[in-house]
Amino acid sequence: MSVPIESAFQFCPRCGEANQSPASIPFRCAACGMTLFFGPVAAVGGLIVNEKGELLLVRRARNPGKGRWGLPGGFVDRGETIEQALQREVIEETQLRLVEQILLVTFPNSYDYHGVVSPVIDLFYLCRIDNDAEIKLARDELDHFVWTIPTAGHLDNMAFESNRRAIEYWLGDETPDMSRTQR
Known part of the structure; x- marks a missing residue:
């Protein structure tokens, strides 16, 4: 059973007193x-587009969302910028190095980790890589990738709703520099 993070706090982490208003x-x-305050944590996602105008989708090899599609990305670590986190996550998951990244859109999300649900704010970047780059997936996190123009089948099988919304935004929005007009 999953519970919101604020409901998981039954005792004060400082003094151990029972929570009077769970x-x-x-x-x-x-x-x-x-x-x-249980504010949202920050996460990043990369909409990586190749020279054909296709988007990189990766399939998750672990929960949450095991077996479902997603975008390369993850949580922002303490002490790093959003852009540093995006670059780090993309390298960790795919071995790709970004040569350009432009903030595209942000969406709220939630992350269920072992039954405790935390609020997240996802920041999605439109990204470009060196066209000669080779993808090498982090097999403990991802088990497959595809370059594609996402279909309803892909969108209906996304691990996170915010990823789906970012892709839908990209599919419907003409954005500067790395827009779908490259297709």
């Missing part, structure tokens, strides 16, 4: 005054 945002400890 599921409240923010969490406020009556004993010591500790306050937690």
